[in-house]
Amino acid sequence: MEIKSTLKKGILILLIFTLIVSTPSTLAFGQEESSIQQQEEIDLQQELESLGNLLKLIKANYAYEVTEKQLIEGAMKGLFYNLDDYSNYYTEEEFKELNETVSGDFGGIGLYVTEKNGNITVLTPIKDTPAFKAGIKPEDIMVSVDDIDIRGISLKKATDLMRGEPGTKVKIGIVRRGESKPLYFNIVRELIQLNPVEYEILKDNIGYIKITEFNNHTLENVLIALGEFDRNKIDKVIFDVRNNPGGSLREVIDVLRFLVPRGPIVHVKYSDGQIKTYFSYNDDVNFKLAVLTNKGSASASEIFAGAIQDTGVGTIIGTTTYGKGTVQSIIPLANGGGVKLTVAEYFTAKENPVDKVGIQPDVVVENTTKEDLQLKKAIEVLSKSATEL
Incomplete structure (x- = not known):
């Protein structure tokens, strides 16, 4: 397989958003447009040829081993170099991880783990999962x-080893306080669906819902929480x-x-x-x-806060988001990557921009102590009577 033809295929895969709408009002205009398009195609062919020659030069002279696939993937990533920080090309492995992150679904055993004192340590098993x-x-x-042996390896490598196709088996070895020898568990992986919602009832009969991300399971779990509040007349x-990153x-x-x-709710303006x-x-x-918002509230979280603020059904408390x-589309490619x-910028219900501006809170509160002052203020605001609000 020649580098030039392979490179051309790879780059053409990425041109899926090119759309030429031609409605010439005169013959002269149509000819001029056609001429411009032809010149653009010639320029593209020349650029592809130059890039192909550069790849040949690297492969022939680079001091270390590098594959044609690696060079082409690097070239495809390079197409996004001058775009914004949120536009990227993903290899097949990277694209799989991206989809798992966005959907909240993956094959695994259901553990929250962290790196602690150089060890991969269990924070908690997720209820009703294989690990639990x-x-x-x-x-x-x-x-x-x-x-x-996973002692000393990175957290990502350890979690990658634990994940796999649902129905496959994995053997987990752990050390537990009070046990003289390691314990081993043979576990069958299942489809793990991450619940990004936690809720509880606070003092003064106020409901509390924390959303860690807006994945595919957010709505169903928010409705469970709201249903519980409704039953308790909250x-x-x-x-x-x-x-919440969005x-x-x-x-x-x-x-x-x-x-x-x-x-x-929100206005989305496309290119x-x-x-x-x-x-x-x-x-x-x-x-x-x-x-409650802070600097870490981004993207979909800002749509959420902006809609609550603009429609007047709530008070935003905390710091600027x-x-x-902006809105991103996730597009799978024929090579398994993506x-x-x-593809768009969004504006709040009252058409206020958010990009590089954020959502300004109605009540500014910074958490400067161990006490959660933002949550405390929210309870105070909601505890007031309707007339006081």
């Missing part, structure tokens, strides 16, 4: 996966989206449709100038809300 059922406990120190709820546009809109009144507005159709808003006001490409 097998009896792995918080503070267990992981020492092996399938008889591979109509005041704090949503905590601090350090996630699915669809998911955050679906959640907001249960919280904000009929009208616009061709078209604007798509997403609406709520809710005529029965039941909750008084407070939303990150300021990521692309994440910025």
